[in-house]
Amino acid sequence: MPNAPEILNPVIHHISQAQLAKYADASGDDNPLHLDEEFAATTPYGRTIAHGMLLLAFVSEAMTKAFGRTWLCEGKMKARFRAPVFPGDTVTTTGTLKSTTGTMAMYQIVVRNQDGVDVVTADTTAPIFSF
């Protein structure tokens, strides 16, 4: 396992309505806010929005690429949803090392859309090992 990188490799995803349908099927979260254009048009968002948990999957993906099994087995995440993500958006997940202890690395993660808006911010913690 490598030591904690200063910067995580960015993870980029283009969001589509088809992806939201797949996520709803896989997760069981079939809230019409994510799936039904007609219903979503009546909400303050005006159109369907991505599942928040889908965006957190991107955070976890970035951490998994950096820390592998240790993230899968002992990771921690505290996330805040800042703005909606719509089909057609492209979101980029980046991470910056905030601090380390002897055994843990703490990161500030940002999921940002193509307009530079932070849609999710998260603090994550992953175990690190010294050899």
Added chain:
Amino acid sequence: MNLATLEPGQPLFNLKMVVTADKVRAYLVAVEDDDQIYGEEKLAPPMAVVALVMGMAIRAVNLPAGAVHTGQELEFVAPVRLGSELECGATVSHNSVRGGTRFLVLQITGAIDNQPAMLGRVSIAITGEKEK
């Protein structure tokens, strides 16, 4: 379920679910994660486990259309192997209405053989609610 009657500490469900390779595969396709580590280690992505438990919680509470997640805290305590039987649970942690919006916080858990594998806390906002 009437959201207004939910009390802090109230358990919502305790159910068992097998984390099958098919469920995990469908999840990985949906989130477009092609990392080989899951297949090599025969592990479920922790967020897949969270998603499956959250799906149960959403159905148990019967969240109204338009409910949105506002925050999430997660701790992955132990790996979840493909084929594991996961003991899933959710408990009400907070339930209040302010300014016409209901703020609901649920504690969610996933355990294997009575040992925790995932702990979580999810914050949900539901607009159009009346204060008591």
